[in-house]
Amino acid sequence: MQSNKLGWILLAPTLVILFFFGVLPFLYVVFVSFHQWNPFAASPEMIFNGAENFRRIVFDEAFLNSLSVTVAFVVFAVLSELIIGYLLAQAFMKEFPGKSIFRTIHTLPLIMAPIIVGSVWKLMTTPSIGIIPHYLDEWFGITMNIGTSAPAAFMTIVIMDIWHWTPLVTLTLIAALVSLPRDPFEQAQIDGANKAQTFWHITLPMITPALVATVFIRLMDALRTVDEVWMLTGGGPGSSTRFLGVHIFKEVFPKTNYGYGSTISVIVLYLTIVACWLLYVSMLAPRKNRKG
Amino acid sequence: MTKQNATQLDTAPLTEEENQRKPTTTQERQGFLPIETNAFDRCFISVVIWVAMSLFWFRFIEPMGASIWISNFIALAIAVHIVRKG
DSSP states (O other): OHHHHHHHHHHHHHHHHHIIIIIHHHHHHHHHTTEEOOTTSSSOSOEEOTTHHHHHHTTOHHHHHHHHHHHHHHHHHHHHHHHHHHHHHHHHTSOOTTHHHHHHHHHGGGGSOHHHHHHHHHHHHSTTTOHHHHHIIIIIOOOOOTTTOHHHHHHHHHHHHHHHHHHHHHHHHHHHHHTSOSHHHHHHHHTTOOHHHHIIIIIHHHHHHHHHHHHHHHHHHHHTOOHHHHHHTTTOSTTTTOOHHHHHHHHHTTSOOHHHHHHHHHHHHHHHHHHHHHHHHHHHHHHHHHHO | OOHHHHHHHHHSOOOHHHHHHSOOOOOOBOOSSSSOBOHHHHHHHHHHHHHHHHHHIIIIIGGGTOOHHHHHHHHHHHHHHHHHHO
8 A cells, every 4th residue: 555655756846747747738638620720810709509510520530641651651651651661670680891881871861850751851852953853853854843732741651650650669679679589599590480471470479569569650640740741842743742730730820710629629539549459459459468 | 497397386376476477468258359458449439430520421421411510429428339249
């Protein structure tokens, strides 16, 4: 009983901070999502309108378009980051000349603020001054203009995100791979397992918890990407890169539509939680049941 | 500490104090859901289904004239079923 009390006392400051800066704002956003509230309109007061915002959101073409663009972005970016991150982690497990320098350079994008990443990529991809359109034109005869071509803008954002966040995946997977015991691999070698069999039946099941944690982090981050995209394309051309985060930003700040913006935020949070939960259940629950 | 002593300590029954310090585990069970769940999981699944059903209802069923309250009653019935038998 004594240790329980001490535990709660030690936890109390964290719980208080979490309540005031996490739980309370969340409850307030949920509360606002059931209201019509535009503080800069002719009638600035908060008007309760029941589930009207939620009724509106399922018919909102701009929101549904943002949702589909975001889902496509998340699938492309997170899958690519996982594959490239795993291959790089495997490469870093081996010894090669210049390994430490390469590892340092490879980790550098991770320490850059997203807004800086967006501005650097904007400079690199702006036609007439950017290095990427210049060499694409000179070497392959390809004209690249992210201001007018929707696929080019979308792919540039995906590549930028991969460039920025793959090091995180690599570092996490290196940590997971380093901690694996050697015995199962030696046993598999003795039994004559090839590389693919070793990967599917030993490496992958053993690194699954680290993999799930990495996917969670990347999934949540990718679903609320704003600053890089805002800096690089501003959501354009048209609405081809108007991800959910950018859509919320445009709804809340330029239009000052706080009620509807909160509704979109709640739906995005709901989708994020459901996606993470489904992922958790599909990847970790079978292991848990097998053990039981 | 010798190996024999260590084995004796490992297999000895827990004292009352140790029993109190033992971490409390949530009660999980296997119902009709494909995974083992505790009470919180079942409530969470019910809320997720309720929200998904409401959004689906707003988009496809309500324009045909059926009130959202029908969806809420169905979701409530599903929730009770999941919490009790899930």
